[in-house]
Amino acid sequence: MDKYSILLPTYNERQNLPIIVWLLIKYLDQSKINYEIIIIDDGSPDGTQDVAKELIKIYGDDKILLRPREKKLGLGTAYVHGMSHASGNFIIIMDADLSHHPKFIPKFIELQKKHDYDIVSGTRYKGEGGVYGWDFKRKLISRGANFLSQFLLRPNASDLTGSFRLYKKDVLTKLIAACESKGYVFQMEMIVRARALKFTIGEVPITFVDRVYGDSKMGATEIIQFAKNLLYFFATI
Ligand SMILES: Nc1nc2c(ncn2[C@@H]2O[C@H](COP(=O)(O)OP(=O)(O)O[C@H]3O[C@H](CO)[C@@H](O)[C@H](O)[C@@H]3O)[C@@H](O)[C@H]2O)c(=O)[nH]1
Numbered sequence: 301m302d303k304y305s306i307l308l309p310t311y312n313e314r315q316n317l318p319i320i321v322w323l324l325i326k327y328l329d330q331s332k333i334n335y336e337i338i339i340i341d342d343g344s345p346d347g348t349q350d351v352a353k354e355l356i357k358i359y360g361d362d363k364i365l366l367r368p369r370e371k372k373l374g375l376g377t378a379y380v381h382g383m384s385h386a387s388g389n390f391i392i393i394m395d396a397d398l399s400h401h402p403k404f405i406p407k408f409i410e411l412q413k414k415h416d417y418d419i420v421s422g423t424r425y426k427g428e429g430g431v432y433g434w435d436f437k438r439k440l441i442s443r444g445a446n447f448l449s450q451f452l453l454r455p456n457a458s459d460l461t462g463s464f465r466l467y468k469k470d471v472l473t474k475l476i477a478a479c480e481s482k483g484y485v486f487q488m489e490m491i492v493r494a495r496a497l498k499f500t501i502g503e504v505p506i507t508f509v510d511r512v513y514g515d516s517k518m519g520a521t522e523i524i525q526f527a528k529n530l531l532y533f534f535a536t537i
């Protein structure tokens with residue numbers, strides 16, 4: 301039977317964690333999906349790990365696993381760390397701040413099964429997909445980053461910087477081995493490497509809703525890193 305390991309990277313998400321976990325359980329149980337939720341917390345000072353421990357007490361350690369690290373080491377490496385503890389043959393990656401709604405997961409799974417895709421990527425930039433709650437500046441950064449990457453790299457996916465995705469585990473293992481970046485730019489590199497390695501990608505339009513609680517961890521450093529990597533991939537892949 302297929303098993304889906306859901307990786308939830310967290311940094312200061314104490315308010316969002318109980319809600320996202322509750323929603324995941326609700327939608328996945330409803331669809332009779334076999335899953336585990338892996339929380340990868342990077343030593344959040346707000347007590348996210350204490351909340352995770354409470355959730356494990358409530359829902360059980362067969363459903364929720366906490367695989368923490370001592371300090372903030374970046375989003376890309378958090379996925380790698382989480383995956384090393386995953387027992388599923390499929391991996392689902394999503395944000396923990398309620399920007400990614402678990403209701404889309406059954407659609408990802410259905411599409412993957414129908415075409416045996418290696419990857420299913422949520423997209424904000426196709427069909428019914430969209431972004432809600434971002435200010436103009438943030439929309440411009442995301443659109444700009446996507447437009448530039450589409451233009452330079454010609455990937456076979458419409459949302460290069462999004463991070464709501466499903467992977468076959470062996471595919472993700474190969475992609476991780478091929479990827480070099482550590483921060484947010486990891487999302488883009490995965491899709492670029494996927495094309496080079498000839499993995500197939502399906503897309504599900506998603507609505508991305510900006511967080512209500514807490515702050516985004518994306519800063520100028522991440523944006524500069526993205527631009528540098530974009531040019532690097534353009535020149536080398
Ligand atoms: N463990 C860990 N988790 C992290 C780290 N940095 C961020 N996270 C977690 O990663 C998720 C996304 O972080 P946000 O700070 O909420 O990102 P965002 O600004 O909303 O960015 C979103 O859009 C980007 C552009 O489309 C995406 O690249 C990004 O993945 C995310 O979907 C959240 O669950 C957050 O707690 C880190 O260093 N370590």
Ligand SMILES: [Mg+2]
Pocket residue numbers: 395397399511516
């Ligand atoms: Mg967010």
